Amino acid sequence: MSGAASEDDEYASIADLYDFVLPYREREDVAFFVAAAKDAGGPVLEIGCGTGRVLIPTARAGIEIVGLDASPHMLAVCRDRLRQESAVVQSKVRLVQSDMRAFDLGRAFSLITLPFRPFQHLITVEDQRSCLESIRRHLAEDGRLVLDLFNPSLDALVKRHDGEEFGEEPEFAMPDGRRVVRRHKIVDHDRFNQVNHVELVYYVTYPDGRAERLVHSFAMRYLFRFEAEHLLARCGFEVEHLYAGYDRSPFGSTYPGELVFVARKNRD
Ligand SMILES: C[S@@+](CC[C@H](N)C(=O)[O-])C[C@H]1O[C@@H](n2cnc3c(N)ncnc32)[C@H](O)[C@@H]1O
16 A cells, blocks of 8 residues: 555645644644653654644654655645744654555654544554554554544434535635635445545635635544454554543543543553
8 A cells, every 4th residue: 555646635625724724723632642742752653644733743842753644735734834843843853655554664653643533534444453553563562552533423423414514614714815614514424334425615715706615525434432442452452541532531521522542552
């Protein structure tokens, strides 16, 4: 499996918008991942690092970090952002274009993270296992994996109607004057394989009034708590903590919350 070619990079048309999307800007996970990186002391491998939303604050905290992502467009945005950083921060970062399902960086990491659900882009159990096996090979003996998933809301899964746009979000502005409104759509819900085929639709208005509709289409696999635990066990991990949120609140304290697993290699 090679890294995604540019023409099938699902993030191609929206990579430059990503950092301005309000729910992404306001995600309350950065401090959690930076603290985990500081506790580990580095080096950190961030899988699905995207535009560097978490990677750059981690490097600013003085931690060596490798960012791996399949999308050349997301990595290009990350490189642009890094150029604005000091030489010291830049020296902490290495970016690698690769597919998380099979990678070989030839070194071990004290912490491996997948912030904001990149793992859920993997649709089959075979791909999930292949990714976790690659991760295990790269994890130091006493290292930790932070696997960040959403906890599927049974209510949302049942109530949401395929094909309807939802998700009221305030309009956001780009530095070049474009104004953007984003909506969500579940195009299809494959109930047997636990996969939502999602469209994020970006309605863009240029300063001269021209309008453009950009669609980010992707498939998202949802995993339930015990399924993810069994998968981790099958791939040689034991779960140390399971959080419902980035404030480390325990799983079960809020619904649906997140599924944030902290795991280590099992000691067999
Ligand atoms: C929702 S974004 C999260 C980006 C970043 N971690 C953050 O928190 O903002 C998911 C990222 O996973 C990457 N990704 C998806 N499938 C991948 C794969 N098979 N291998 C590597 N990266 C992948 C995408 O290119 C994208 O940058």
